[in-house]
Amino acid sequence: MPNILIVEDDAKIAQLESDYLEINGYETAIVSDGSLVIAELRKxxxxxxxxxxxxxxxxxxxxxxxxxxxIDIPILMVTARTEAVDxxxxxxxxxxxxxxxPFDPSQLVARVRSHLKRYARLTKDRNKNREESERIIIQDLVIEPKTWKVFKGERELKxxxxEFELLCFLAENPNIVFSKEALFEKIWGFDYVSDAATVSVHINRLREKIEDDSRNPQIIETVWGAGYRLNG
Structure with a gap:
């Protein structure tokens, strides 16, 4: 039975989330203080x-x-903020x-179910499809699909x-331009509740980690009006 950690300081909201999730077959635990979350996840x-x-x-x-x-775990943020920057x-x-x-509890349960299924599928694909692949080397970047590790020079990147799925897919298909929509469909899938703009956020985060200068990217290039290409 999947176990969900609810991090929420409003006792009524936390209990509502817990009740609906448990009715739908999940186990839950509630933490109300942010400083206690990491210790709970380690425990x-x-x-x-x-x-x-x-x-x-x-x-x-x-x-x-x-x-x-x-920790490698799906995170679903619950917020009263709706501004794009947040x-x-x-x-x-x-x-x-x-x-x-405010949210519809049934929608919350559907989101949780969707992300758990997606994560299970990603984990299964990672273990099954990449068993034969040892490493991909791009400039000073080393990707190890089998061990789920990435190195920039001697430094391991977290x-x-x-982000790893996106980088791996682009690295396994070098010099090919993919639109944001194509990448979204491949990495997130049709059951994901966001949109293709999510791809841009993850590309920017990747560039901050793998590029020498994220403002002048050499590994993941933007092809204006078309999408992104990894230069292999």
Whole structure:
């Protein structure tokens, strides 16, 4: 039975989330203080995190960054903020999706189910389809699909699940231009609830990590009016 960690300081909202998820076959635990989240994730295995942005102790943005530095798990942000900059910031830090308050509990359950299925599919594909692939080398960048690792020179880079999937796909198909829509369909799939603009956020995050100068990218190039191309 999938186990969901709910990080929410509003007791009524947290209980509502917990009740609907448990009715639909999930186990849940609730943490109300942001400073306790990482310790809880280290203590017990969870399958997904429902993460509120506004929290005492530590903001949801900071928690998202910390989770991504050490734990591979889907993160669904729950926020009352609807401004594009807040959404982009959350996605840029590694959140997989977001849902705004007030929300329909059935929609929340559907989002959780969708991301758990997607993550299971990604994990299965990673273990099955890349068993034979050892490494891909692009300039000073080394990608190891089998071990799910990326190195920039001697330094290992920490990439969230979808950043790694996106980089791997482009690296396995060098010098081919892919539109944002094509990349979105390939990496996120039709059941994802966001849109192709998500691709741009992840491309920018990748460039910050793998390029010598993210403002003048040499590895992942923008082909204006067409999409993106990885120069192999």
């Amino acid at each position: 017990k295995k969870y399958d997904l995190v429902l993460l509120d942005i506004m929290l005492p102790g530590c903001s949801g943005y900071d928690i998202c960054r910390q989770i991504r530095d050490e 959404v982009i910031r959350g996605l840029g830090l590694g959140a997989d999706d977001y849902i705004t308050k 990439l969230p699940n979808r």
